[in-house]
Amino acid sequence: MTGRPSTDVRPITQPQTCPPKTQHTPPEERRRAGKAPYRHIIGIGDSNLPYPTPPSVISYSLFLLLSGLLFTLAERLWPRQPQPIARKGYALDIVYIFNAEVVGALVSIWLGRMYGTHFLQWREPLGLTALARQPEWLQLAALLLVKDFLQWNIHNLLHRVPALWEFHKTHHSTEVMDWLSNWRFHWFEIVFYQTILYLPANLLGMSPTVTFGCAVISTTIGHFAHANLRWRVGPLKYIINSPEMHLWHHVHPDAGPQNRNFAISLALWDWLFHTAYAPAQAPKRLGIIDAKTT
Numbered sequence: 001m002t003g004r005p006s007t008d009v010r011p012i013t014q015p016q017t018c019p020p021k022t023q024h025t026p027p028e029e030r031r032r033a034g035k036a037p038y039r040h041i042i043g044i045g046d047s048n049l050p051y052p053t054p055p056s057v058i059s060y061s062l063f064l065l066l067s068g069l070l071f072t073l074a075e076r077l078w079p080r081q082p083q084p085i086a087r088k089g090y091a092l093d094i095v096y097i098f099n100a101e102v103v104g105a106l107v108s109i110w111l112g113r114m115y116g117t118h119f120l121q122w123r124e125p126l127g128l129t130a131l132a133r134q135p136e137w138l139q140l141a142a143l144l145l146v147k148d149f150l151q152w153n154i155h156n157l158l159h160r161v162p163a164l165w166e167f168h169k170t171h172h173s174t175e176v177m178d179w180l181s182n183w184r185f186h187w188f189e190i191v192f193y194q195t196i197l198y199l200p201a202n203l204l205g206m207s208p209t210v211t212f213g214c215a216v217i218s219t220t221i222g223h224f225a226h227a228n229l230r231w232r233v234g235p236l237k238y239i240i241n242s243p244e245m246h247l248w249h250h251v252h253p254d255a256g257p258q259n260r261n262f263a264i265s266l267a268l269w270d271w272l273f274h275t276a277y278a279p280a281q282a283p284k285r286l287g288i289i290d291a292k293t294t
C-alpha cells in the first residue's frame with residue numbers, strides 16, 4: 001500500500017474546501033426528461049432556445065395534416081348532411097389555417113422565453129410555483145379549464161359588443177360548415193385571444209409543453225364541434241362542445257335564436273350560465289345577414 005503523495009497534504013491552517021459537488025439536475029427535470037418522451041416528439045419541451053424550434057414547427061405541421069386527414073375521412077364516413085369536400089368557401093378557409101390558435105400559442109411560448117424572467121416575482125403569490133411542481137397532466141387540465149372559461153367570457157363579449165362583433169362575424173360568415181370552418185377567424189381575434197389567454201401563462205412560467213398541448217386539444221375539439229358529422233355525444237354534451245350544439249351557435253338569424261352556445265372546448269359553461277340550446281334537430285340555415293369574410 002503506497003502512501004499519499006506529499007503534495008496532497010495540506011497545512012492545517014489552510015482553509016478546507018468542500019469537494020466540488022457533482023452536477024445536480026433537479027428531480028422534477030430528471031423525471032420529465034426520463035418519463036416523458038412525447039416532449040421530444042413535440043419538440044419544444046426541453047429546448048432552452050428562445051424561439052419555437054424547428055421540431056415544434058414540424059410537430060405543428062404534422063398535427064395540421066393528421067387532424068385534417070382524420071376529420072375529412074370521418075366526414076366522408078359519417079356525414080350529417082351530404083356535401084362536397086370542396087364546399088362553398090373551402091379555398092378561403094384553407095388560407096385561414098395560417099391564422100390558427102396553435103400559431104398564437106407558439107408565439108406566446110417564444111415571448112415567454114424572451115421576457116419571462118421579468119415576471120418571476122409574480123409566480124409565488126399567484127400560486128404558479130406550486131402549480132409548476134404538479135404533474136404536467138394536472139397543469140394541462142388547470143390551463144385548459146381556466147383558459148376555456150376566459151375564452152367563453154370573451155366569446156360572449158364578441159357577440160354582445162357591436163365593435164367586437166365586427167371582428168367575430170368573420171367566423172359566423174360560413175354558410176356551409178365542416179371541420180375547416182374552425183379556421184375562419186379575423187386575425188385580430190387570434191391576437192386578442194392569444195394575448196389574453198396564452199401570453200400570461202407563458203410569462204408566468206407555464207411549461208411550453210403544457211401550453212402547446214392545451215392549444216392542440218382546444219383546436220381538435222374545435223374541429224370536432226364544427227365538423228359535418230352526425231355523431232351525437234349523449235350525456236357528454238354537458239361537458240364538451242359538439243356539432244349538435246355548435247351548429248346552433250352558427251344558426252342564421254332567420255332560422256333560430258341568437259347568442260346561444262358560446263362554448264369553445266367545454267360546454268359546461270353554457271349549461272351553468274343558462275346559454276345552452278340543444279334541440280334534437282339541426283338548424284335549417286347557417287350564417288349571418290350581410291355576410292362578409294374579410
Ligand SMILES: [Zn+2]
Binds near residue numbers: 155168249
Ligand atoms: Zn360566435
Ligand SMILES: [Zn+2]
Binds near residue numbers: 171182226246249
Ligand atoms: Zn364556430
